[in-house]
Structures are given as C-alpha cells and as structure tokens.
Amino acid sequence: MAEALTLDAFARWLKQFAETVHDNVGLLTDLDSAIGDADHGTNMDRGFKAVVSVLDGNGFESPDALFKKVGMTLVSTVGGASGPLYGTFFLRFGSALQGVEAVGTQELGKALRAGVEGIVTRGKAELEDKTMYDAWAPALEAFDRAAPEGTAAALAAAATAAGEGRDATTDMLARKGRASYLGERSIGHQDPGATSATMLLESAAATLA
Amino acid sequence: MIGIVVVSHSRPLANAAVALASEMVDATDLPRIATAAGLDEATFGTDAAAVADAVGAVDSPDGVLVLVDLGSAIMSAEMALEFLDPALAERVVISSAPLVEGLVAAVVLASTGAALAAVAVEAQAGLAAKQSHLQHAETPAAERADHGDAAAVCESPEKEAAPPDEGGAVSIEINIAMVHGLHARPAAKLVSLVRRFDASVSLAHLSDGPPSRRSDAASLSQVATLNARRGDRLLVTATGSEAREALAAVAELASREFGEAATSSADGVTANPLGRSGAGDGASASTGSGLDMAVGPALVLEMEVDTSGYMPGETAREAARSVAAVDAVAKALTALRAETARRIGLAEAEIFDAHLALLSDPDLLDPVKAGIAVGNSAIEAWQRRLTEVAARFEALDDAYQRERVQDVRSVERRLLSELLRAGAADAHATAADAHATAAGDHSTGVATAVAGGGEGAAEGPGIVVVPELDAATAATLDVEQVTGIVTRQGGATGHGIIVAKSRGIPVLTDAGERLDTVRQGTVVGFDGRTGQLWISPDDEQVTRIRAEIESRRQNRRVAVQTARQPAVTRDGCRITVTANVTSVDDAVAGLANGAEGSGLVRTEVLFGAMRTPPSVEEQTQQFLAIAAAMDGQPITIRTWDVGGDKPLRFLPQPEEANPFLGERGLRLFRRQPGVLVDQLQAVCRAARETPVQVMFPMVSCPAEVAWALDCLAQAASRDGVGVPDGLHVGVMIEIPAAALAAGRIAADLDFVSIGTNDLTQYTMAAERGNAALTHLVQALDPSVLRLVKLVCDEVPPAVEVAVCGDVASSPTSAILLAGLGVRELSVVGPAVPEVKSALRRTSLSHAEALGRQALQAGTADEVKSLLVSLLTDREARA
Known part of the structure; x- marks a missing residue:
C-alpha cells in the first residue's frame, strides 16, 4: 500500500458527506418522519455543518485529534440519537488511529470496525433491529473481503454492501429507538440511520480511494 | 447530599420537572440539581458533553443520580460517563426511572441526606403510586382480593x-x-x-x-x-x-x-403580629412582642462555659469524645437550621451554615486531633484551636468579617458544653450526678447559664443580658420567658441580632459599661426605639415603662385591627405602605399585616440558597407566587443585589479590596449580563400576568439606567414581545451621586426607591456593619435626610418616590419621610400596621413641618429627639 491516507483526504471525506447530507435533508427527514420523529435530516445536517466549520477553522496534528474533535462536535450539536451514535463512531475511529503513522487499508478497516463496535455498544443494537448497524455490519465484512485489493476496492465494496443492508431494513420490524414504538407499522419503511450510514461509506469511497 | 442531573430532549420540560420536584421540599433541604436538556431553549436534543458538565456541577463525594427521558438522552448520559474522570463516573448512577415521577421521588429522598443507592431505588419505585392508583380504578375486584390477602399477611x-x-x-x-x-x-x-x-x-x-x-x-x-x-x-x-x-x-x-x-386557609390571617397566641402552637408562639420595649429582671448569661469540672480520660477516650461532640453539635445545629428555616426564615437559617462549616473544617479538626494525640484533653485541644481561629477573625480588617468571630465562639460554647456533658455522663457511671447531666443537656447556653447562675435566677419572664448575642442563642430563646435582650457589645448587625429582631424580640445593642452594675435579677428596662436604658428603675419608672408598653400594645392592637385600611393622613394624603419580602411566606404575612403589595422583593435572598442560577421559569413562578400571596397587589422586584456583603453561590466574584465600593448590584452585570437578562425575562413574563414593578440596585449615573433599560428591552424581546405595558420601571437611590442627579436619573422612569441603609453608609462613608461606627451610621442624620428631600424635589412630577430602607419601618420616621415628600414606604411586614396607623393619626402639614425642622437640625440625635417628642406629644394627647 504505497499511498497512505492524509489529513486532507479525511477532511475531504467529511466535507463530501456533509454535502451529501445537506442535499438529502429532505430524504432523511422524510424517512424519519415515517417511523421516527422527523429530525434525522435536520439533526445530521446541523451536526455536519458544525463539523465542516470546525475543520475549516482548525489545523490538526493527527487523524486521531481530528476525529476526536469531529466526534465531540457531533455529540454537542446533533441532538438526537445520531449524536451519541455518530459521535461515538468518530471518537472510536479516531482512537483506533492513535499512534498510527500511515493509514493504509488495514488500519482504515480496523478503525471502521472500532467505530462500529462503539455504535453497537452505545445503541445496544443487534442485527435486524432495523438500525444503522444493519448497514454497517455487511459493510465491514465486505471491506475485509476486498481489503487485499486496496483501499479503493475495499471502500467500494463496503459502500455497496451497506446499500444492500440499508435496503434490507425496509422489511424489518423496528426494535430500537423511537421507531420501535410503532411496532408492526414500522415495516415497509427504510431506516434513516442505515441510509445516512450508507452515505458516509459512499462518501468515503469517493474521497479516500 | 447527593446531586441530581436531569437529562431531557427539551429544556422547558427539564426545567418544569425540576420546578415541580423542588416544590416538594424546603428550599433549604433541596439537593443540588442540574439539567442537561435541549440543544438550546427551543431545539430538542441531548448533548453528552453537557451531561458531563452537569454531573460535574452537582458532584460531591455522595454521588450523583442521573435521570433521563428517552432515546438519545440515555445514550448521551452513558457517553457522558466516558468523558468524566473514572473516579467521578464511579459514583454516578443513571436511573431508568420515569423522569418526572423518578425526579420527584429522588428529590424528596435526597433532601433527607439519603445515600445514592437508596435514592436510586426510590426513584425506580416512582411509578408505583400511579400504577397502584390506576390498577385500583381498573380492576376493583382484583384489588379487593389483593387487599384481603395483604391484611391477612400483615405480620x-x-x-x-x-x-x-x-x-x-x-x-x-x-x-x-x-x-x-x-x-x-x-x-x-x-x-x-x-x-x-x-x-x-x-x-x-x-x-x-x-x-x-x-x-x-x-x-x-x-x-x-x-x-x-x-x-x-x-x-x-x-x-x-x-x-x-x-x-x-x-x-x-x-x-x-x-x-x-x-x-x-381562606382567612389568610396566619401571622399574628402580636405573637400572643397560646402556648403549644410552636410555630406562631415563637414571636416576641415586637414592641421594642421591655422591663424585667435581668437574666445575666455568662457566655464562658465553666470547664473546670471536666474529667479528662485517656487519649483514646478523649479522641472519641471529641468526635462524638462534633457529631452531636453538628446534629443539633442541623436541626436548629431546619427549625429556623421553618419558623423564622431562610436567610436566618443560613447563618448556621457557617457554624456547620467550621465543624467540618480540616483546618480546625486536624490540629485538634493532633493536640489530643499528644496528650491534651479534648477540651484543651478545642479551646486552644478555637482561640487561635477566633484571634484570626478578630485581626481581620473588615468589620463585618470580624463580627463573624461570634460564630466561632458560638460553636466553641456548644462543643465545650457537649464535651462537659460527655465527661459528666462518663462520670455518671461511677458517681451519680444526674443534676450535672441535666444542666448540660441544653447546649443552647441559655438554659445552662440560667440554671447554673445561682441566685434563684429565672422566675417568670426576664431580660437576657449577654456580652454579645450569637444566632444559635437568639434562635432558641424561649420568647415566653425572654421579653427582651440587651447586649454589651457586638453591633446591631450581628447574626444574633438579626435573628432576634426577626423574631420580634425587643433588643438594645451595645449597652457597654452601662451594664456593669447589672447582676442576676437586677431589674432593667429599655426602649429599643429611643435607645434608653433604665437600670434598677424605681417603682414610678417601672410603672411608666409598663404604661408605655401597654400603650404601644393598645396602639398595636388598633393598628392591627385597621391594618387593611389605607393610610390616609388627616388632611387626605394617601401614603402607600408595602412590605419588604424575601419569600412567599413573607408575602403571606405581609398581606395579613395589611401591606399594599411589596415595595422590595429581595431576589438575591429569595434564590440565595441555590447553587446554580434559577431558570427563567423558576423565577417567573416565584414572582407569580409572591404576587398571588399579596392578593395580586403590585410587587416590586429588585434585580440581583449581590456583591459587598451579599455574595451569591452561583455568581462567584473575585475578591475586592473594598467590596462595598466595588462591583455591587447592577455594576456586577456589566461584564456578564446573562444572569440579569434571564431575571428580567422572568420579570417581564410575570408582568404579563400580574402588576409588577422592577427596580435596579446600586445605580450611580444616568448611563447605567440607560444600560439597564437596554437589558430589559433585550429580555422582553426574547419572548418576541415588547416590554409589558403595565411594567413599572425604577431604580434604587442609594448612592449620593444618584441622589444628586435624581432628576436626570429618573427622567425615563416610573419610580425611584431610596435605599436608606446604603445611602446612609455611602453618605457618611461609614460601613454599616462596623460596630465601631454605629454612631455615624444613622439614617436620620440631617445630611441623609437632605438627600432624601432633594430626590423628592428633583424627580419629574410623575415619578413616585419610595423608601425601602429600615428607617421606614419606624412609625415616627415614617411620618418624617412623608413630610419630606416620600409617598410609598416599604417596611418589614410586622411594622405595616403601626406605620399605617401613625400616618393616619398625623396630617401632611404636620409631617412637613416636622420635615423642615429635621432638615434644620444639626445632628441625628437632634432629629431623634424631635421624633421622640412627637411620640410623647401624641401619647400625651391620646
């Protein structure tokens, strides 16, 4: 793995994702209004706008410092459940990169896994609870399978797998979060968290390759 | 006491839940509660970092209970624990209790000092009441069966x-x-x-x-x-x-x-200004005559505890006695604090915090421990250390601080009495001496001293003569037995005096060497209003004093009967008489006394016990409660008057070389307007519901008025509407510069209120708490009166002039102030009836003549004799 990921690349990833979220505020909110409290789009948009301004306003010495800042920013600005979930993801993602000199495919994979484990710990979600974990879990597997082919291939595979996982949430019965109050009525709607998680991986595939 | 954190998506929801729960317990017992709710006032959301901050804000070694609403609140709370120092996080419990029910249960139990685990269990059980009630309604048959079983197994x-x-x-x-x-x-x-x-x-x-x-x-x-x-x-x-x-x-x-x-109760007359209700009714019997005058045998209290009979034990025994004595005194003081809060008031109760703080101060405890370890008796070790500490206090430059030495002495007396009691109890095992035990049983100092005073001391009511009066003694004196208090020294602002006065006990302070001839049982009489002291008065004098007391009592009775009627002078000038208020209870009592609203709501006292700033909503609710207690009559809310001698726990201030000339009152908020604007928002909200006036303290120039009005406008605009139409706005005049510029300062205002206490200290350049300067700190000094007159003359015609200082509470001074042009007097609640009555019996022209004479007088004493002659003239006519 000749090329290691740079701080600039990480910043591009987050900015790209922030843009995607912004462009899809309506979609995310609509998905959430069907089964939740209709704030996922606006919450994520507010959180990642704050992230972008933090990235623009500060220089960072290392990826773990950058992601720690990103995580704390999300914790304090998102407001809804995605605050602690994405916040934890980036905090753990950053911690996994602590002391890493060059971030290659393997290191990226480890960081992603650490972040997702954080999400699982935080949200206590299991597979098929109709949460973002249903997108993350297959994505991690796909990433690892494609890892020998390099970062670009691994991220592309992860994004594709996340999309499939996201689509599969439509038929699931929600067992976590506000959607779980709807019971059977949650079936037939795509999970907004799985949708934004997929976007995050798609942005990664587009910027970190 | 544990701390409590409320995590919710909604800030108003969290604040309202806290307000609801806080109502359950006395403000003095309220645990520290912090909220981490909403991203801002209007945006739903939770923030793990804010939760961590909130936990840190209420943390203590007793731990913190976190109550959460739902979803991200739970995750944010868990995440917050990861942000905290692991040692702190270890003593935090996140509760799965329902938020409102759990919070109410938790606040109540926490207020009793219960441990974290117990509070957590209680919060968890918070749903029980609702569940039980609704099951009861839904399934009566099942419930009945259950009932039967329960009765059967009742052990x-x-x-x-x-x-x-x-x-x-x-x-x-x-x-x-x-x-x-x-x-x-x-x-x-x-x-x-x-x-x-x-x-x-x-x-x-x-x-x-x-x-x-x-x-x-x-x-x-x-x-x-x-x-x-x-x-x-x-x-x-x-x-x-x-x-x-x-x-x-x-x-x-x-x-x-x-x-x-x-x-x-519908009749509302819960406070009996005469305080003469029958014995047995604990709450209302704790009021003195309120007549400022008394005569009777002296009960001379030697405040020194006689420790000569103490029998020291071996080192371990002494150490144990010391620890036990501290515990016992702390327990007694805590009870006294609660009792004082209930019977007298929060501000008075807080005096005991200082005493309690001493008892847990390692700076005191460690040297005592060390002293005992090297072979001193517990009594020697305590005496030595407390004497050192007292000396440190006495060496302070600041007079107010210096008077706090009374707190040290008070604690010393209690500790020594307790140690003596422990020593006697130990000795009891070998040589029965029930008497000693019983005598030491009352660590109030009073009972001990009176009982031990020999000479068949206490027969019926008498006048307590003390070197100086500490708060614990003042709070525990039996007003059935003590008709008055004379102090040798200690000034008029000591904590003990404040407590005694608020209990209505007549007090004469700083009698000095005039008391040298007074022995146990010597008859003494005094008049707190004139400062006269009679020692061994002859029969004729005693008769005259008794007649005067009786006459005051009659006047008081008439005054109370007519308290609800307005105060209109004989020639038709209406003077509004309102009450100074620091709590809803004060307002209730004020109304019963005939107050026409409140001319001074001391917000820094009202919220003084809080460790975090009260929310806008909390303040609004308190203001509305006070207005309701005043029957919807206007209330005048004074914005935070902190600084000087009145710090607020949630507004820490840097030390200043000269706090009375430093960032006091309005000045304090120039650099941090947030807390002031919050308060003004609450004022505006209250003013939309009920007649409210707001006034700013410690104003020195017109620019400050303009700044204050800006803050008010800003606060009003937060709710998207302007400053409420009915809200009257004024300032306090308590700085000579402000009095001299009254015309310009009042140009855009509805009223001004003269704070004579501060105006006097600033005019005379004599600090009001300094016992050495009491002769200068005289609100009746002609210089102060001239400033009052100037303010009345200079303000625009539509601007009302009020006085809310202590001087207004004296009926004769009230007449004088009316004569100078003051049209509203805000007085201590119990003084309302007599002030009104005195105003009714005079005419404005008479008052104005008195005013002119007073302005011509050379000294405060001359003004006082003018007032005394007014008194005696009138008594003669009556």
Whole structure:
C-alpha cells in the first residue's frame, strides 16, 4: 500500500458527506418522519455543518485529534440519537488511529470496525433491529473481503454492501429507538440511520480511494 | 447530599420537572440539581458533553443520580460517563426511572441526606403510586382480593398495639384532614420528618375494617401509594430507639394538617403580629412582642462555659469524645437550621451554615486531633484551636468579617458544653450526678447559664443580658420567658441580632459599661426605639415603662385591627405602605399585616440558597407566587443585589479590596449580563400576568439606567414581545451621586426607591456593619435626610418616590419621610400596621413641618429627639 491516507483526504471525506447530507435533508427527514420523529435530516445536517466549520477553522496534528474533535462536535450539536451514535463512531475511529503513522487499508478497516463496535455498544443494537448497524455490519465484512485489493476496492465494496443492508431494513420490524414504538407499522419503511450510514461509506469511497 | 442531573430532549420540560420536584421540599433541604436538556431553549436534543458538565456541577463525594427521558438522552448520559474522570463516573448512577415521577421521588429522598443507592431505588419505585392508583380504578375486584390477602399477611397485630412497654412497637392514630388527602407535598413532609428519627415508622389504613397493608413512612412512593384521602384515619406504628419521638412529631405534623392548612386557609390571617397566641402552637408562639420595649429582671448569661469540672480520660477516650461532640453539635445545629428555616426564615437559617462549616473544617479538626494525640484533653485541644481561629477573625480588617468571630465562639460554647456533658455522663457511671447531666443537656447556653447562675435566677419572664448575642442563642430563646435582650457589645448587625429582631424580640445593642452594675435579677428596662436604658428603675419608672408598653400594645392592637385600611393622613394624603419580602411566606404575612403589595422583593435572598442560577421559569413562578400571596397587589422586584456583603453561590466574584465600593448590584452585570437578562425575562413574563414593578440596585449615573433599560428591552424581546405595558420601571437611590442627579436619573422612569441603609453608609462613608461606627451610621442624620428631600424635589412630577430602607419601618420616621415628600414606604411586614396607623393619626402639614425642622437640625440625635417628642406629644394627647 504505497499511498497512505492524509489529513486532507479525511477532511475531504467529511466535507463530501456533509454535502451529501445537506442535499438529502429532505430524504432523511422524510424517512424519519415515517417511523421516527422527523429530525434525522435536520439533526445530521446541523451536526455536519458544525463539523465542516470546525475543520475549516482548525489545523490538526493527527487523524486521531481530528476525529476526536469531529466526534465531540457531533455529540454537542446533533441532538438526537445520531449524536451519541455518530459521535461515538468518530471518537472510536479516531482512537483506533492513535499512534498510527500511515493509514493504509488495514488500519482504515480496523478503525471502521472500532467505530462500529462503539455504535453497537452505545445503541445496544443487534442485527435486524432495523438500525444503522444493519448497514454497517455487511459493510465491514465486505471491506475485509476486498481489503487485499486496496483501499479503493475495499471502500467500494463496503459502500455497496451497506446499500444492500440499508435496503434490507425496509422489511424489518423496528426494535430500537423511537421507531420501535410503532411496532408492526414500522415495516415497509427504510431506516434513516442505515441510509445516512450508507452515505458516509459512499462518501468515503469517493474521497479516500 | 447527593446531586441530581436531569437529562431531557427539551429544556422547558427539564426545567418544569425540576420546578415541580423542588416544590416538594424546603428550599433549604433541596439537593443540588442540574439539567442537561435541549440543544438550546427551543431545539430538542441531548448533548453528552453537557451531561458531563452537569454531573460535574452537582458532584460531591455522595454521588450523583442521573435521570433521563428517552432515546438519545440515555445514550448521551452513558457517553457522558466516558468523558468524566473514572473516579467521578464511579459514583454516578443513571436511573431508568420515569423522569418526572423518578425526579420527584429522588428529590424528596435526597433532601433527607439519603445515600445514592437508596435514592436510586426510590426513584425506580416512582411509578408505583400511579400504577397502584390506576390498577385500583381498573380492576376493583382484583384489588379487593389483593387487599384481603395483604391484611391477612400483615405480620403484627397493631390493633392491640397501644403503647406496649417491652420496647416493641408503639402506635398512634392520626386523621387526614386535608382537602386533597395525603397527597405528594404532605407525603413528602412526612417522609422527611420520619427519616430524622432513629425509628422505623409504618402507616396503615384504619378507616375500613382491619388495617391494610403497611407502608413504610420513610418511602415517598409507599406513602403516596397509600392513597389516604380526607377523612381517612391512619395507624402510625413505630419501632426503634426514637419511636416515641417520631410518633410525637408525626402527631404534631398531622395536627397542623401537614403544614397544608396555612397555605389553603381562606382567612389568610396566619401571622399574628402580636405573637400572643397560646402556648403549644410552636410555630406562631415563637414571636416576641415586637414592641421594642421591655422591663424585667435581668437574666445575666455568662457566655464562658465553666470547664473546670471536666474529667479528662485517656487519649483514646478523649479522641472519641471529641468526635462524638462534633457529631452531636453538628446534629443539633442541623436541626436548629431546619427549625429556623421553618419558623423564622431562610436567610436566618443560613447563618448556621457557617457554624456547620467550621465543624467540618480540616483546618480546625486536624490540629485538634493532633493536640489530643499528644496528650491534651479534648477540651484543651478545642479551646486552644478555637482561640487561635477566633484571634484570626478578630485581626481581620473588615468589620463585618470580624463580627463573624461570634460564630466561632458560638460553636466553641456548644462543643465545650457537649464535651462537659460527655465527661459528666462518663462520670455518671461511677458517681451519680444526674443534676450535672441535666444542666448540660441544653447546649443552647441559655438554659445552662440560667440554671447554673445561682441566685434563684429565672422566675417568670426576664431580660437576657449577654456580652454579645450569637444566632444559635437568639434562635432558641424561649420568647415566653425572654421579653427582651440587651447586649454589651457586638453591633446591631450581628447574626444574633438579626435573628432576634426577626423574631420580634425587643433588643438594645451595645449597652457597654452601662451594664456593669447589672447582676442576676437586677431589674432593667429599655426602649429599643429611643435607645434608653433604665437600670434598677424605681417603682414610678417601672410603672411608666409598663404604661408605655401597654400603650404601644393598645396602639398595636388598633393598628392591627385597621391594618387593611389605607393610610390616609388627616388632611387626605394617601401614603402607600408595602412590605419588604424575601419569600412567599413573607408575602403571606405581609398581606395579613395589611401591606399594599411589596415595595422590595429581595431576589438575591429569595434564590440565595441555590447553587446554580434559577431558570427563567423558576423565577417567573416565584414572582407569580409572591404576587398571588399579596392578593395580586403590585410587587416590586429588585434585580440581583449581590456583591459587598451579599455574595451569591452561583455568581462567584473575585475578591475586592473594598467590596462595598466595588462591583455591587447592577455594576456586577456589566461584564456578564446573562444572569440579569434571564431575571428580567422572568420579570417581564410575570408582568404579563400580574402588576409588577422592577427596580435596579446600586445605580450611580444616568448611563447605567440607560444600560439597564437596554437589558430589559433585550429580555422582553426574547419572548418576541415588547416590554409589558403595565411594567413599572425604577431604580434604587442609594448612592449620593444618584441622589444628586435624581432628576436626570429618573427622567425615563416610573419610580425611584431610596435605599436608606446604603445611602446612609455611602453618605457618611461609614460601613454599616462596623460596630465601631454605629454612631455615624444613622439614617436620620440631617445630611441623609437632605438627600432624601432633594430626590423628592428633583424627580419629574410623575415619578413616585419610595423608601425601602429600615428607617421606614419606624412609625415616627415614617411620618418624617412623608413630610419630606416620600409617598410609598416599604417596611418589614410586622411594622405595616403601626406605620399605617401613625400616618393616619398625623396630617401632611404636620409631617412637613416636622420635615423642615429635621432638615434644620444639626445632628441625628437632634432629629431623634424631635421624633421622640412627637411620640410623647401624641401619647400625651391620646
């Protein structure tokens, strides 16, 4: 793995994702209004706008410092459940990169896994609870399978797998979060968290390759 | 006491839940509560970092309970623990209790000092009341069956349990007389009461058939689940070493309708200004005559505790006695604090915080411990250390601080008495000396001194003569026995004097060497209004003093009867007489005394016990409660008047070389307007519901008025509407510069209120707390009066001039102030009837003549004699 990921690349990833979220505020909110409290789009948009301004306003010495800042920013600005979930993801993602000199495919994979484990710990979600974990879990597997082919291939595979996982949430019965109050009525709607998680991986595939 | 954090998506929701729960307990017992709710006032959301901050803000070694609403609140709370220092995080419990029910239960139990684990369990059980109630409604048959079972398994047959003597259970029956039954607030009182005793207390229904399942009276959830309604009878059973005491206290609480009667009674006359209600009614009997005059035999209190009879034990025994004495004194002071808060007031109760702080101060405890370890007796070690500390206080430059040495001496007396008692109790085992034990039993100092004073001291009521008066003594004096207090020294602003005055006990301070000839039983008489002191007065003098007291009492009686009528002078000038208020209770009492609203709501006292700034909503609710207690008459809210001698816990200030000339009152907020603007927002909200006036303290120039008005506009705009039309705006005039510029300062205002206490200290450049300068700190000094007159003359015609300083509370001074042009007097509640009555009996032209004479006088003493002659003239005419 000749090329290691740079701080600039990480910043591009987050900015790209922030843009995607912004462009899809309506979609995310609509998905959430069907089964939740209709704030996922606006919450994520507010959180990642704050992230972008933090990235623009500060220089960072290392990826773990950058992601720690990103995580704390999300914790304090998102407001809804995605605050602690994405916040934890980036905090753990950053911690996994602590002391890493060059971030290659393997290191990226480890960081992603650490972040997702954080999400699982935080949200206590299991597979098929109709949460973002249903997108993350297959994505991690796909990433690892494609890892020998390099970062670009691994991220592309992860994004594709996340999309499939996201689509599969439509038929699931929600067992976590506000959607779980709807019971059977949650079936037939795509999970907004799985949708934004997929976007995050798609942005990664587009910027970190 | 544990701290509590409320995590919610919504800030208003969290604040309202806290307000609701806070109502359950006395403000003095309220645990620290912080909220982490919403991303801002209007945006729903939770923030793990804010939760971590909130936990840090209320943390103590006792731990923190975190209550959460739902979803991200739970995750944010968990995440917050990861942000915190692991040692701190270890003493945090996140509760899965329902937010509102759990918070209410937690606040009540926490207020009793219960441990974190117990509070967490209680919060968890917070749903029980609701569940039980609704199941009861839905499934009456099931409930009945359950009831039967419960009765059957009821372990011990209390039916026959009238006081058995073998140390088992004792029981009494109480009636539930309150309209709403034993609902949450009285239940909370019951719970916190029984938890004070070393007894386990249970409740059971007696009303229909056999006693029902027993509920633990120390558990709010269980008491509330009892569903005791009006007319129900309950069996109260207690076991344990203080079982009888606990039952007596419960009976007393029940006889007062759990304290609910006062708040719901329609007649409103809950405060009897004469304080002459029959003995036995603890709450109202604790008021002195309020007549400022007394005559009777002296009860000379030697405040030195005689330690010569102390029998030191070996080192370990002394160490144990010391620890036990500290515990006992702390316990007694805590009880005294609670009692004082209930009977007298929060501000007075807080005086004991200083005493309690001393008892836990390592700076005191460690040297004492070391002293005992090297072979000193506990008494020697304590005396040595406390003398050192007292000397440190006495060396302070600041007079107010210096007077705090009284706190040290008071603690010393209590500790030494307690050690003596412990020593005597130990000796008791070998040589029975019940008398010594009994004499030492009252660590109030008073009973000890009087009983030990020889010369057959206390026969009927008398006048306490003390070197100086500490707050503990002042709070515990039996007003049936003590008709007056004379101090040798200590100034008029010591804590003890403040407490005594607020209890209505006549006081004469700083009598000095005039007391040298006074012995136990010497007859003394004094008049606090004129400063006269008679020692061994002859029969004729005594008759005259008694006649004057009787005449004052008659005047008082007439005044009280007519208190509700307006104060209109004989020639038709209406003077508004309002009350100074620091609590809702003050407002209730003020209304009963005939106050026409409040001319001064001291917000820094009202919220003074809080460790975090009160929210806008909390403040609004308090203001509305005070207005309601005043029957909807106008209330004048003074914005935070902090600094100088009045710090606020949630507004820490840097030390200043000269705090009275530093960032006091309005000045303090120039650099941090947030807390002020919050308060003004609450003022605006209250003003939209009820007549409200707002005034800013410590204004020195017109620019400050303009800045204050900007803050007000800013606060009003937060709610998207302008400054309410009915809101009257004014400032306090308490700085000579402001008095001299009154015309310009008042140009855009509705009123000004002269704070004569500060105006006097700033005019005379003599600090009001400095006992050495009492001769200068005279509000009746002609220079001060000229400033008052100037303000009355200079303000625009439509601007009302009020006075809210102490001087307004004296009936004769009130006439003088009216004569100078003041049209509203805000006075201490109990003074309202007499001030009104005095104004009714005079004419404005007479008052104005008096004013002119006073302005021509050369000294404060000359003004005083003018007023005394007014008094004697009138008494002669009457």
